[in-house]
Amino acid sequence: MWSRLKHFRRVLQSDLQAVFDRDPAARNTLEVVVTYAGLHAIWSHRVAHFLYKRRWYFIARFISQISRFFTGIEIHPGAQIGKGFFIDHGSGVVIGETCEIGDHVTLYQGVTLGGTGKEKGKRHPTIEDHVMIASGAKVLGSIRIGRCVKIGAGSVVLRDVPLNSTVVGVPGRVVIQDGVRVQTDLDQVNLPDPVTEMFRTMQAEITKLKAEIQELRKQKTTDSSEKGDEQDELKSLQYTDQN
Structure with missing residues (x-):
């Protein structure tokens, strides 16, 4: 029991530290704890997910909806989220039930980690460690986003993305992989x-x-x-x- 509480405390501390590591506007602990909606949303989710795993589905869902009302961020209590998770300016963020998110992942406002229909089972994306998803990006379906991937603002990603890649466009295309620019057509105006x-x-x-x-x-x-x-x-x- 004590080991679980210590682990839970370490996870909460990693979420708090992630704010200072990735947001230059963060000044002090009191300001972050009181005013950062992204931190409120993820901490509320930690509690809701704990209850969800123990089949307290209604209470877990109720907590997630209260959090959504106050933060504008909707995280299904079934989503699995690793440590050091950071949501910056998080209004409009949606994270689906079967999402699996690794450690030290960053999301910006308007990001959707959603499904593509009414299919059962694993229907939301898996996000590996150290991924950054920029404003308004949509990652849809049971796909895998590899480690250290960057997804550009407004992109729509429907397929797996290999690690160490940068993705932009609609639909999302890999433009940089392992530090090497991928030859691709980036014309986003004159689309067919x-x-x-x-x-x-x-x-x-x-x-x-x-x-x-x-x-x-x-x-x-x-x-x-x-x-x-x-x-x-x-x-x-x-x-x-x-x-």
């Missing part, structure tokens, strides 16, 4: 429109078919003309023979 491309392909096919039909009609007209000339010539020969 699949609907327009489909209509262009259909229009090209229609134009091609029209040309083939016109060619067949011309060929048919030519054949009919030649056949008519042959019939006229045959009639002329028959008339000459009769005379």
